[in-house]
Amino acid sequence: MIDVVIAGGGPVGLYLAALLLQEGVEVRVLEQRVRRKNHSRAIGIHPPALAVLDQVGVGGAMVRAGVPIRSGTAISRGATVGSMSFATVSDRFPFVLSLPQSTTESLLEQRVHELDGSALRRGARVTHVADDGGAVTVAVAAPEVEGGGSRITARLLVAADGARSQLRSLLGIHVLSKSYPDHYVMGDFAADGDHSQEAVLYLETGGIVESFPLPGDLRRWVVRMGSPAPNVDAAELSQLVHQRTGVRPDPATNSMLSAFSPKSTMARRLVAGRAVLIGDAAHEISPIGGQGMNLGWLDAAELAPIICASLAGTAVGRRLQEYDAGRRKAALLARRQAEVNMSLGRPLAPAFLGFRNLAMGAVAAVPSANRLVARRFTMQ
Template sequence: MEHEHVVIAGGGPTGLWLAAELRLGGTPVTVLETRRERDPHSKALTIHPRTLEALATRGVLEPFLTEGRRIPSGHFGGLDDRMDFGVLDTPYPFTLALPQARTEELLEEHAHAAGATIRRGHQVTGLAQDEDGVSVEATGPDGPYTLRADYLVGCDGTRSTVREAAGIDFPGNDATTWGFLGDVVLDNPPREAVSAMSGPTGGVMIVPLPGGIHRIVGGDPDGTATGHPGELTLDVLRAKVTRITGSDFGMRDPSWLSRFGNATRQAAEYRRGRVLLAGDAAHMHYPAGGVGLNVGIQDATNLGWKLAATVAGTAPAGLLDSYHAERHPVGADLLRSTRAQTALMNAYSAEGQDLRALLSQLIATVPEFSRRLAERLSALAVTYPGPAHHHPLTGHRAPNLELSDSTDLFTLLRTGRHVLLHFTGTPAPTSTPHVITHTAHRPDPRPAWSTVRAALIRPDGHVAWASEQPDAEVLRAEAHAAASATHR
């Protein structure tokens, strides 16, 4: 029987990113992916600012920026007025439009370069876990086999075999409304880069894709149904779009036609013993705002360093349990947001249209309202709970602090280790195998950071500890204690 430290079921964006994160932490990892070839149909198109930051902290962002289309705004519930991402405190104040197929290809290259083993055409079929590990039943081109692993992570989608085999509940509700999607050629496309139209007859968004294709995605009152309404045809898509917009834009030659529902579920546990869940295996929802791929990658960013430290035997007590404690609330908030957006997208009555108009006007005229929505959608607002009497920054995502003329925080995070920052101008202690220390010779001008004298940043970019202690010796002792607590 083969033995692996970590087996990941599923080679989509979440599984591939997690594999690379584990390798960054020195953990051998094998990915089992059912598909022999990458799916040419891209369910996801959007990469959000916080995900772009995660890519930047590992030094792999550049090809995404080179190939993707930058969109400086985002929508909430398909409202007419869009949120301005330019006000966000990030080096990447935009969403990036890039087909999922290409995103997966880039992430697979990253995982391979990091040393991950990826087996295509291999599927997890069952598992049995005990105190010492997990026996993973799988099948591949040569038939069934068994892997013995320290841990198994299910990144295998909403119908997760790992989740079901582990006996983890997946409570929620079935679909009650259905949207439509078509990747087609348009002979007369809209002039706008991203075109959105909505009204009492439905809503449609049209986005250009590479290769002369346009994606049409939307919903209408006909989509209300408790069961799947059947396969989408080009004639049905044409009729829907014409009814909503007054034109079919010369659509022809569909490469993909699909329907999607608003079934909403969340795993009751993100960890059960030596089995963990991430991405769509942990949460399913209506694809409002294009958040699914992003939250999956952010799950993996939170889990990767914790699981690697656990496998290495250096994790402090409770570190792996903090994955569920931190990410399950984020998933629950995601479900609330997508439900709210689904309600707005399907608000076809006169009252619903007035609600949409009111909220859209608030986005256009109340900058703080628009900014808060944008921070939520982009995941820049995600905060994890901290210990009692912690500094207000603890648990928050750290921005890309400019530390000197030659380096910044995101660059220091590329090693996948904790980063201990000293803003005192005095030499920082020597780095250790677990913590990089760095002296910043000037305070950060951001109001929340301007009085911080030292801070410890986790490998996922969130603040583990911060202090404004004026006494240099006391500050040094507190920083040493914080750094020491990162490992056993």
């Protein structure tokens, strides 16, 4: 019997594994993907997450590999509406770090391998869970291996297998879902030289356009659409950006293209017997504002000491109840912030857009209000 099985080898599962391995816990991470996706995906890492990532020795490497975004500017109809500095949000990390998720996962996986070269098992999918009150046994399918399949028994099980969590279903945990009238297309292109390390929000009548720097002299462009647009290509996205902002990213330099329609999913409970949900398996948050992955790391940072205490023989029932309530509350706060972010990006008639821009500019001009908004945006 091993100590902990973690289902899901994404950024949250890998981080939890590193935390536990550092404490001498025997861990197996089961990841159904045979190889990591080379896709930028989630890019924003907030100061509280950087602080907990530093606990496993990867914070510095991430900062060196990424782009620190130290300020943001809102622009509308060619004029600056307001600016926001992140200088006061953290003493150690006064910025939002922009780093492709593929690099984030690579650094975390390297750390896990340093701690235990056999901890991560790829091509492994949990197909059944049995909890007898004293241990959890999972059936594992390994289709990449001829005749592959096994059973693993552990003292505890953690579900970190994402928003479509199969393990959550196997545990019989129901979710509350919420959809939104928002749709987006995003792509990564070569940077044009303007706003080099700054986030820029273009607040236009047709809807928001967001732009963020990425390592490698790239920029992420996110355009709000009026309806789902899964077939938009790089040239069409470039044209949409140009129509609303006057900036025309070069389609030939596009390295990632994706369309998405945000929703939120909240598990009704995070603890089921000897199993616990974390990350997107526990709470899916709209990616607008970049909170979801960060929220998962904060889940793991809070859960790891509880796991260690349980393995040492300490009764942790009350702490698990507090974890359940506290992390669901944190997820609700993150959802509300994401909903505010999405509402600010919806199309408005020119008169209403002008009024909103005046209000935003007035808030941005008050230093105390500016600092408060910056702290809320960075999950403080």
